[in-house]
Amino acid sequence: xxxxxxxxxxxxxxxxxxxxxxxxxxxxxxxxxxxxxxxxxxxxxxxxxxxxxxxxxxxxxxxxxxxxxxxxxxxxxxxxxxxxxxxxxxxxxxxxxxxxxxxxxxxxxxxxxxxxxxxxxxxxxxxxxxxxxxxxxxxxxxxxxxxxxxxxxxxxxxxxxxxxxxxxxxxxxxxxxxxxxxxxxxxxxxxxxxxxxxxxxxxxxxxxxxxxxxxxxxxxxxxxxxxxxxxxxxxxxxxxxxxxxxxxxxxxxxxxxxxxxxxxxxxxxxx
Numbered sequence: 001x002x003x004x005x006x007x008x009x010x011x012x013x014x015x016x017x018x019x020x021x022x023x024x025x026x027x028x029x030x031x032x033x034x035x036x037x038x039x040x041x042x043x044x045x046x047x048x049x050x051x052x053x054x055x056x057x058x059x060x061x062x063x064x065x066x067x068x069x070x071x072x073x074x075x076x077x078x079x080x081x082x083x084x085x086x087x088x089x090x091x092x093x094x095x096x097x098x099x100x101x102x103x104x105x106x107x108x109x110x111x112x113x114x115x116x117x118x119x120x121x122x123x124x125x126x127x128x129x130x131x132x133x134x135x136x137x138x139x140x141x142x143x144x145x146x147x148x149x150x151x152x153x154x155x156x157x158x159x160x161x162x163x164x165x166x167x168x169x170x171x172x173x174x175x176x177x178x179x180x181x182x183x184x185x186x187x188x189x190x191x192x193x194x195x196x197x198x199x200x201x202x203x204x205x206x207x208x209x210x211x212x213x214x215x216x217x218x219x220x221x222x223x224x225x226x227x228x229x230x231x232x233x234x235x236x237x238x239x240x241x242x243x244x245x246x247x248x249x250x251x252x253x254x255x256x257x258x259x260x261x262x263x264x265x266x267x268x269x270x271x
Contacts, residue, residue, distance in 0.1 A: 009045055010036055016049045023056055025157040029179035031056070034204065059200045060154060063100045063132065070161035077168050085139075088169070092136040099133040101196040104226070104263040109140050115259060117142045119268055120220055125189040127218060128152065129180055130197035135162050138171055149173030150187050152180055181208040184215040192218040196226055196264075198244070210248055213269075221269040228263055241265055 013035040018024045023031070034055045038048040073095050080091040093109070096102035105112055117123065123143045128134055131151040138149060149171055153159055162175035178185070181204050194212070201208045213221065225241035245267055249256060259266040 006039070009039060012045060013039065013049055013052060016045075017052055017056070020053065022061060023053060025155050026056060026060070027154045027156065027177050027179050029182050030059075030154045030204070033179060033182060034059075055203065059203050065098045065100065065103070068098075068157065068161070070157055070164075074161060074164045074168070077165060081168060089139055092139060096133045096136050101226070102133045102137065104228075105137070108261060109137060112261060112264075113137065113140045114142060116222055116266065116268070119257070119259075120191065123147060123190045123220075126150070126191045126193060127185055127187050127189040127216070128193045128195075129185070129212065129216075130154070130200060131162070131175070131193070132158075132196075134193065134195055135171075135173070135175065136165060138166075138169065138173075146172055148189070150185065150189065151175040152178050152185055154179055180212060181205050184212050186217070188217040190218060190220060192216045192221045194221060195224045198223065198248070199225065199241070202244075213248060213252070219271050221271070222266060223269060224264050224266045226263065227265050238265055 010032060014028060014031050017031050017035065018026075018028070031052065035048060035052045038051040038055075039045075041048075043051065073091075077088065077091055077095075080087040093106055097106055123141075124146075125148040126141075126143065128149065128151040131153050135149065135151050149166065150173060151159075151162055153162075153175065154177060156177045159175040159177045165171075166173045166175070181201055198209045201212065213223075223245065225237070225245070227238040227241070228235075242265065245256075245265075255270040257268045259268070
């Protein structure tokens with residue numbers, strides 16, 4: 001197959017994947033990255049499209065409990081804020097409960113962030129990698145007044161919603177759609193959050209996680225792993241991801257410590 005034919009086939013794959021309502025809002029760089037690998041396996045276009053959708057589901061689609069209704073959620077957040085801070089927090093929790101990674105954290109949200117930040121110096125800026133709904137937890141983060149928050153995810157519609165959320169809540173921040181496996185963020189920050197992200201990055205490219213950790217311009221990093229499957233089964237995941245973290249730290253002379261929560265294994269890194 002000529003280079004021209006390969007480009008044409010990849011363009012057809014991208015169009016086919018993004019015709020799907022489920023995947024139309026995903027950043028094209030991620031679709032192309034996964035799709036090109038599937039096509040290189042000499043699959044038919046139809047099989048490559050199917051395999052690409054399956055991988056996208058594993059990487060990001062499986063975490064949504066329902067189809068997002070960002071317009072309604074934005075309206076409800078605005079209305080909740082007019083009622084008061086407690087109502088606003090309750091609405092944030094309700095929305096976070098619709099994404100598996102943040103849903104697992106809800107029962108101990110206060111403890112989660114207070115415990116993590118108690119081990120850190122004052123934080124004036126945060127960069128959040130493959131963030132999902134995590135920015136909605138900003139009201140629980142004991143950061144310094146006026147702290148800057150930069151978030152990245154592969155969904156354009158999610159990023160638009162998060163920018164609305166930051167505007168509503170008065171956060172100095174911005175969300176951006178980006179495939180961080182190809183373009184790691186350049187932003188410097190006091191703290192980088194990489195919560196539940198590494199297992200997803202590993203599904204795309206086994207070397208992406210290490211490259212990302214190296215490239216992050218932040219002295220302090222918080223890396224976390226799930227210790228249960230999406231179906232709630234533990235299956236020795238704590239041991240598995242503890243081993244994965246040790247692999248990532250090989251050859252990197254960073255100071256590390258870990259915190260244990262019921263549903264999450266958390267590591268603190270100081271570069």
